[in-house]
Amino acid sequence: MLRVTFPDHSFRLKKEGEKEWIFDEFRKIWVRLTPEEWVRQHFLHFFSATLLYPASLIAVEKEMKLFDTKKRFDILVYDRKHQPWMMVECKSTDVELNALVLEQVIRYNMAVPVTYMIVTNGYYTRGFERKNGKLTELEVFPVFPGTSLLGE
Numbered sequence: 001m002l003r004v005t006f007p008d009h010s011f012r013l014k015k016e017g018e019k020e021w022i023f024d025e026f027r028k029i030w031v032r033l034t035p036e037e038w039v040r041q042h043f044l045h046f047f048s049a050t051l052l053y054p055a056s057l058i059a060v061e062k063e064m065k066l067f068d069t070k071k072r073f074d075i076l077v078y079d080r081k082h083q084p085w086m087m088v089e090c091k092s093t094d095v096e097l098n099a100l101v102l103e104q105v106i107r108y109n110m111a112v113p114v115t116y117m118i119v120t121n122g123y124y125t126r127g128f129e130r131k132n133g134k135l136t137e138l139e140v141f142p143v144f145p146g147t148s149l150l151g152e
Contacts, residue, residue: 002118002125002138006042007049026060035092039122040074043090053077053144064111073108079145086116086142093122102126106135116142 012023013033020033026044031037044060047053057078063070075088089105091097097119105117109130116138118127127138 002127002141004043004046004120004125005050006046009042009045009049011041024060026055026058035094036074036090039093039120040090042122043088043120044075047075047077051141051144052147057082064108071108071111073112076112076114077144084112084114085145086118087112087114088118088120091119091121095121097121097124097126102128 014021014023014030021030022033022037022041023029024031024041024044040060044058047058048055057080059073059076059078061072061074062076063072065071073087074090075086076084077086077088079085087105087108089101089108091101095101101119102117105119109117114130116127116129117135118125120126127141128135129138129142
């Protein structure tokens, strides 16, 4: 498992009737605050504030074509050459990170090949590196390409 400590962040929230909304600072839109969206928003801020992944290279909920069907990935991080580098599949906190969840991100990887695949439910996070046709489980998050361990 990968360790994730969500940074403090003042999310913009609003309520309309019985529905709660959160402002997505990455997409610049209000979105329904579902349990999965809670995980996605916290993870986005973890990436940008803690891991220092450039916000400008993070895409959120973009459509992709997988065979004959349209799917949406949760988070896609591009490298500095604008090539897909890491894909994240976010699940609600009550969803177990089992083989089916991992298979989902592996299928998405067929449509959008990446080096790193992450699955998270906000409480637990697992990551994998795809190298030479094999998946190796990560013990720590990778350093963003072109960034040293000293943050230079």
